[in-house]
Amino acid sequence: MSAGIDTLRLTAEEALALVESGQVSSVELWQAYRDAINEHDGELHAFLTLVDEPDGSGIPIALKDVISTRGVRTTAASKILENYVPVFDATVAAKCRAAGMTLLGKTNTDEFAMGSSTENSAYGPTHNPWDLSRVPGGSGGGSAAAVSAGLAPWALGSDTGGSVKLPSAFCGNVGLRPTYGTVSRFGVVAFASSLDQVGPVTKNVRDNALLYRIISGRDENDSTTVDVPPIALPEGTDLKGLRIGLPRQLNEVEGIEPGVKAACEAALAKAEELGATIEECELPLSVEYGLACYYLVAPAEASSNLARYDGVRYGLRSEGVDFREMVMHTRHDGFGDEVKRRIMLGTYALSSGYYDAFYGTAQKVRTVIKREHDALFERFDVLVSPTCATTAFPLGAKAQDPLAMYLTDVLTIPANMAGLPGLSIPCGLSDGLPVGLQLVGPQFSESTLYRLGHALEQAIGFDVVPERLR
Amino acid sequence: MSTTWEPVIGLEIHVQLKTATKMFCRCRNGYGGEPNTQTCPVCLAFPGALPVPNRRAIEETIKLGLALECTIADRAIFHRKNYFYPDLPKAYQISQYDEPLCANGRLVVPTADGEVEIGIVRAHLEEDAAKNVHVATSGRIQGATATLVDFNRGGSPLVEIVTAPNIHSADVAKRFLQLLRQTVVELGLSDAELDKGSMRFDVNVSVRPAGSDELRTRTELKNMNSFNFAAKGIEREIARQIKIYENGGTVDQETLHFDPTAEESAPMRSKEEAQDYRYFPEPDLVPLHPAPEMIEGLRGQIGELPTARIRRIANTLSFYDADVLVTGGLDRLWAAVVDGGADPKEAANVLANAFVATGINPSAVNPEEFTKLVASRSEIPRAVFDDALSHVGDPGFSAEPYVAQKAVSDASALEPVIAAVIEANPGQVEQYRGGKQGLLGFFVGQVMKETGGSADPRVVSELVREQLGA
Numbered sequence: 013m014s015a016g017i018d019t020l021r022l023t024a025e026e027a028l029a030l031v032e033s034g035q036v037s038s039v040e041l042w043q044a045y046r047d048a049i050n051e052h053d054g055e056l057h058a059f060l061t062l063v064d065e066p067d068g069s070g071i072p073i074a075l076k077d078v079i080s081t082r083g084v085r086t087t088a089a090s091k092i093l094e095n096y097v098p099v100f101d102a103t104v105a106a107k108c109r110a111a112g113m114t115l116l117g118k119t120n121t122d123e124f125a126m127g128s129s130t131e132n133s134a135y136g137p138t139h140n141p142w143d144l145s146r147v148p149g150g151s152g153g154g155s156a157a158a159v160s161a162g163l164a165p166w167a168l169g170s171d172t173g174g175s176v177k178l179p180s181a182f183c184g185n186v187g188l189r190p191t192y193g194t195v196s197r198f199g200v201v202a203f204a205s206s207l208d209q210v211g212p213v214t215k216n217v218r219d220n221a222l223l224y225r226i227i228s229g230r231d232e233n234d235s236t237t238v239d240v241p242p243i244a245l246p247e248g249t250d251l252k253g254l255r256i257g258l259p260r261q262l263n264e265v266e267g268i269e270p271g272v273k274a275a276c277e278a279a280l281a282k283a284e285e286l287g288a289t290i291e292e293c294e295l296p297l298s299v300e301y302g303l304a305c306y307y308l309v310a311p312a313e314a315s316s317n318l319a320r321y322d323g324v325r326y327g328l329r330s331e332g333v334d335f336r337e338m339v340m341h342t343r344h345d346g347f348g349d350e351v352k353r354r355i356m357l358g359t360y361a362l363s364s365g366y367y368d369a370f371y372g373t374a375q376k377v378r379t380v381i382k383r384e385h386d387a388l389f390e391r392f393d394v395l396v397s398p399t400c401a402t403t404a405f406p407l408g409a410k411a412q413d414p415l416a417m418y419l420t421d422v423l424t425i426p427a428n429m430a431g432l433p434g435l436s437i438p439c440g441l442s443d444g445l446p447v448g449l450q451l452v453g454p455q456f457s458e459s460t461l462y463r464l465g466h467a468l469e470q471a472i473g474f475d476v477v478p479e480r481l482r
Numbered sequence: 483m484s485t486t487w488e489p490v491i492g493l494e495i496h497v498q499l500k501t502a503t504k505m506f507c508r509c510r511n512g513y514g515g516e517p518n519t520q521t522c523p524v525c526l527a528f529p530g531a532l533p534v535p536n537r538r539a540i541e542e543t544i545k546l547g548l549a550l551e552c553t554i555a556d557r558a559i560f561h562r563k564n565y566f567y568p569d570l571p572k573a574y575q576i577s578q579y580d581e582p583l584c585a586n587g588r589l590v591v592p593t594a595d596g597e598v599e600i601g602i603v604r605a606h607l608e609e610d611a612a613k614n615v616h617v618a619t620s621g622r623i624q625g626a627t628a629t630l631v632d633f634n635r636g637g638s639p640l641v642e643i644v645t646a647p648n649i650h651s652a653d654v655a656k657r658f659l660q661l662l663r664q665t666v667v668e669l670g671l672s673d674a675e676l677d678k679g680s681m682r683f684d685v686n687v688s689v690r691p692a693g694s695d696e697l698r699t700r701t702e703l704k705n706m707n708s709f710n711f712a713a714k715g716i717e718r719e720i721a722r723q724i725k726i727y728e729n730g731g732t733v734d735q736e737t738l739h740f741d742p743t744a745e746e747s748a749p750m751r752s753k754e755e756a757q758d759y760r761y762f763p764e765p766d767l768v769p770l771h772p773a774p775e776m777i778e779g780l781r782g783q784i785g786e787l788p789t790a791r792i793r794r795i796a797n798t799l800s801f802y803d804a805d806v807l808v809t810g811g812l813d814r815l816w817a818a819v820v821d822g823g824a825d826p827k828e829a830a831n832v833l834a835n836a837f838v839a840t841g842i843n844p845s846a847v848n849p850e851e852f853t854k855l856v857a858s859r860s861e862i863p864r865a866v867f868d869d870a871l872s873h874v875g876d877p878g879f880s881a882e883p884y885v886a887q888k889a890v891s892d893a894s895a896l897e898p899v900i901a902a903v904i905e906a907n908p909g910q911v912e913q914y915r916g917g918k919q920g921l922l923g924f925f926v927g928q929v930m931k932e933t934g935g936s937a938d939p940r941v942v943s944e945l946v947r948e949q950l951g952a
């Protein structure tokens with residue numbers, strides 16, 4: 013029966029309708045995606061672990077491998093957790109299960125979500141479904157590639173500096189990085205606690221809103237969560253009254269590809285046609301200091317969050333003559349280079365004598381970034397820019413140059429530092445590769461972002477199926 | 483000329499709160515239990531597990547802060563204290579650093595020579611470490627072949643109380659500790675049992691020439707599990723340091739483990755390894771803002787504190803008696819017995835000596851029955867009284883059957899026995915009449931023996947004196 017289901021085009025909303033109307037059973041649907049995985053994942057490597065039995069009554073989902081799944085191996089793409097099988101579900105995984113979703117498997121990521129290309133996975137990179145020689149973006153490249161290639165109707169990623177938004181842009185998906193505190197982090201392998209946020213990766217905006225509705229909400233197991241206002245499913249294309257700001261520093265960022273700029277400008281012209289007003293604005297400090305600030309805060313928190321991988325209770329344990337040596341050998345053998353680099357950066361930033369200059373100052377800058385955004389939101393409902401200055405780059409292109417890799421996230425990081433929601437939607441192609449448009453709003457403005465995203469989606473008519481798979 | 487030396491002592495006390503659950507998870511908090519049966523993903527630091535603070539523990543810390551006249555912060559935050567150790571599963575302890583819940587308090591310690599005010603620098607909340615069991619023949623870490631970890635205790639709520647270094651004698655340090663323990667127990671926060679580790683303390687000791695306000699190198703005494711050992715250890719350390727200075731030497735900063743059986747404190751490790759704990763605000767938790775109404779509610783739950791009661795009772799009894807009654811937790815029973823008509827001094831004596839020897843919990847005693855018993859103490863045989871005392875804690879204890887066994891005080895019953903004793907001991911009679919009045923006790927003893935202890939010794943004494951009357 014799976015032959016009748018076009019997983020490349022079927023949206024989650026449509027899939028849900030098929031199951032609910034009884035036209036397709038939950039198991040048949042799951043099998044259709046499983047067949048697609050069997051056919052394509054050999055060349056994509058989007059999945060690290062596959063589930064062999066569907067265990068729900070609804071539609072399937074794929075989860076980034078930093079999300080704990082009870083009884084299903086969760087590695088964070090690290091050797092140190094190679095054989096770790098959680099005894100509990102992350103809150104978001106439990107919410108998906110409660111909504112009847114069946115788990116397809118766990119998707120590839122940069123190790124501990126540290127990276128922008130999924131090349132830092134200890135289990136090998138994921139390939140971009142639009143061009144197998146290119147990266148899918150990171151860290152959540154596996155989830156984005158899976159959704160883009162029809163291996164899952166939708167998926168969850170996690171976004172610290174742009175790990176949902178960037179892969180969604182590179183693979184032609186819709187990806188939301190929610191307002192900090194609206195989605196529980198309980199059970200999500202921590203990278204940088206004050207920035208990590210789980211978000212949906214989908215084929216279209218309505219699917220994204222549907223999944224965000226399911227996973228968001230206050231969680232008694234995560235003290236940093238808050239009550240979330242109702243999320244409106246977007247309808248129609250009317251944008252009258254919507255005020256769009258174009259931060260100059262984001263839209264004219266150094267190294268922006270002409271094709272990316274053109275696609276974004278075309279999308280903005282459509283927004284104007286639909287009734288939105290557009291005006292240029294300034295976001296100087298956030299862009300100038302955002303990246304540097306991020307690379308102090310995130311590694312600092314990571315250095316502490318990753319200290320628990322000591323070989324004592326679970327995961328890899330290497331031998332050593334005493335506790336200290338055992339821990340050193342375990343971490344030496346278990347962590348990859350990028351993880352070690354960030355642990356060292358973060359440890360340094362927190363060291364006595366350097367704390368005020370680095371971590372302390374970064375936290376102050378973060379407040380400045382937040383204020384700069386708040387001021388703009390007095391005049392604008394949404395700030396728009398490209399999600400990334402470029403389209404997906406070739407595998408290996410930045411693997412040896414950490415700084416170039418870090419710069420990939422320069423446009424997504426400022427809003428993340430301010431705890432703001434950001435939606436990346438595909439707005440066209442540049443040399444045959446998807447271009448992502450980033451929509452950023454004030455806290456809890458997801459419904460507004462969905463409204464704009466949905467209207468543009470209808471107006472642009474982007475074909476989400478990679479050309480080589482059509 | 484010789485210098486007079488002044489000791490400078492500071493205390494750091496840890497008290498384990500007896501909340502039903504642990505500090506940051508809902509595992510049972512309590513002594514005992516098979517190893518690792520009171521654990522969960524949070525207190526075992528599984529990937530993605532998050533802390534959720536125990537509201538009760540926060541309230542109890544505030545209550546203690548109020549009892550210690552601290553300022554309660556209107557904003558307090560938790561910090562991470564990072565270091566690797568097998569008993570610390572996250573490799574950081576969630577503690578408080580520069581924004582503790584309670585600060586700038588004091589505890590007034592009454593002494594025989596007047597009151598001494600000890601400054602409280604801070605009282606903060608943190609989580610306890612787990613328990614390492616080093617499996618080795620010597621039982622010490624040096625010869626260990628393996629370390630087992632029991633995480634049952636890991637994550638228990640701990641309050642840390644730090645005094646100002648303004649204690650100047652071992653005796654005051656000891657009284658402070660006793661008074662603090664009694665305060666904590668009365669507030670219902672902890673059992674504060676030294677032998678079970680629910681109260682632990684470290685002592686910092688240095689000495690300086692009297693009259694100077696310098697602070698010289700201090701040593702830290704650990705491992706003291708009784709207040710008397712603490713006093714002894716402090717005395718010994720003061721003497722050691724004075725000797726070093728008088729011989730022209732210098733004191734090294736080191737940690738000394740106290741062994742009560744040895745003559746000297748054994749240095750555990752010379753010179754503390756410089757530890758950089760890389761404190762930073764715990765990003766998994768939000769700042770605490772104790773509500774003023776909550777603080778006032780807690781203040782209302784605090785009754786008259788031990789210091790005030792010692793002060794009050796010392797108006798009736800000696801300081802010594804007042805101190806023993808209050809720090810022994812006996813004064814409420816004492817007051818009830820005195821209210822019932824017992825003689826204050828006699829009641830204090832009975833409580834401080836005979837009653838304490840029984841080991842009965844004062845709160846198990848019915849004051850009414852106890853009053854009756856104390857009132858009849860002089861009228862019933864000693865053996866009967868002691869027997870009764872050993873049962874005062876029994877449920878439903880009644881003094882009646884004991885009080886009914888009144889000593890024989892009827893002269894007509896005792897006179898023949900006395901006459902017989904006088905008759906049988908002519909030599910002693912002669913000596914007595916010759917002026918050796920001390921022999922009165924001998925005759926009374928003989929009569930008590932003859933009557934099987936049932937005679938009232940005061941009546942016997944009177945009758946003997948009459949009959950031997952010069």
Ligand SMILES: [Zn+2]
Nearest residue numbers: 507509522525
């Ligand atoms: Zn627990």
